[in-house]
Amino acid sequence: MGRLIRAEFRKTLSLHTWWVLIIPLVVLSFGFSFVWGRITNDFVGYIGSGTAGELARAVGLDPDAFPVGLLSIAHGVNIATLVPLIFGVFALAGEYHSRTITTTFLTAPNRVSALSAKMIAYLVWGTLYGVLSFGVSALATLITVDSEGLPTGPQWLGxxxxxxxxxxxxxLFGIGFGAVLNKVTLAVVLLLIYFLAVENVLVLMLWDTTTVLGGILPNGTANGIVGGIAADAFGIDTLNLPGAVETWEQYGLQMAAGAPGVFSWWASALVFFCWTMVFFVAGWAANQRRDIT
Structure with a gap:
């Protein structure tokens, strides 16, 4: 297994994809955190003093001491998740496209071993992209957010x-989705359209009817992990939202955290994990039977 994992790293390092994708990751995470850091310095003005006072009483903080840096970080890292999402598509779909999958499967004892090694290697890549994304977003936050609005130590760690x-x-979601479709371009285009437009428009259009879509659909639950940590700190997640907050006011508040409809960070993590497993297991199963000749 060790040799298979090393082979996976050699394959990805021999291509330009891993470092080319770092460029948009850095630009997106820094840019969005920088802009939202500027905006949320005046968070009380953004949401109104009455609402700010109500939230402050709910979480036991002075409105001027809200950790607005968490909102800045959430927007930066949420948009940057598109990079590891796309990178994951290349894990299997990319090998079918370049016709290297035959060598991958034939040089491993079995397909389970080959796919397991690939999964482990891409877990490491996902971790590295996450560390870089957080570092860049944190830097933009430190530059733009006033000191009294920076997160506490535990909030930084969270x-x-x-x-x-x-x-x-x-x-892992990208690996599974790409493996199911088995076409790199189609998978990337569909993921970008869905994550950037389709689900966001759907949540907005149906907000008057239901506010839960953002808490159960893939994009909303992915955004709701870090966005939920920010929402929890402000008491604006759906599970703790003050009852006097109006429906569209809820949308604006949760949008400030980058996750409209978020229940809580742990609920988002659990639901998105389920979405990930659905596509990952489906992709895994499809590649146990797929012809490589």
Whole structure:
């Protein structure tokens, strides 16, 4: 197994994909955290003093002491998850596209061993992308957010752990989705359209009817891991939201955390883990039977 894992790393390092994708990861995570860091410095003005006072009483904080840096980090790392998501697509679909999958399967004792080695290697890649994404977002947050709005030590650690977790899960999600479709371009295009547009529009259009879609669909639950940590700190997650908050006010507040409809970070992690396993297991099963000749 060790040799198979090393072979997977040699394959990915021999291609340009891993470092080319670092460029948009850095740009997106820094850019979004920088912009939202500027915006959320005036968070009380953003949500209104009345709402700010109500939230402050609910979480026992002075409104001026809200850890708005968490909102900045959440937006940066959430958009950056698109990078490990796309990278995961190349794990299997990319090998079928380049016709290297035959060598991969024939040089391993069996397909289970080959796919297990690939999974382990890409878990490491997902972790590395998560660490980098958090580091860049944290830097932008430190630059833009006033000192009284920076997260506490435990909140920094929570955001870091959440970023690594979601990065690993979206990598596995990308592997499974790419393996099911078995076409790199189609998988990447569909994922980008869905994660950037389709689900966001669906949640917005149906918000008056139901506010739970963002808490159960893939994009919302992926965003809700780190976004949920921010929402928990402000008491604006759905499980702790003050009852006096109006429906559309809830959308604005949770949007500030980058996760409209979020129940809580742990609920988001659990639901997105289930989505990940659905596609990962489906992709795994498909490649146990797929012809490589």
């Amino acid at each position: 955001a870091f752990g959440g970023t690594v977790l979601v990065s690993v899960l979206v990598t």
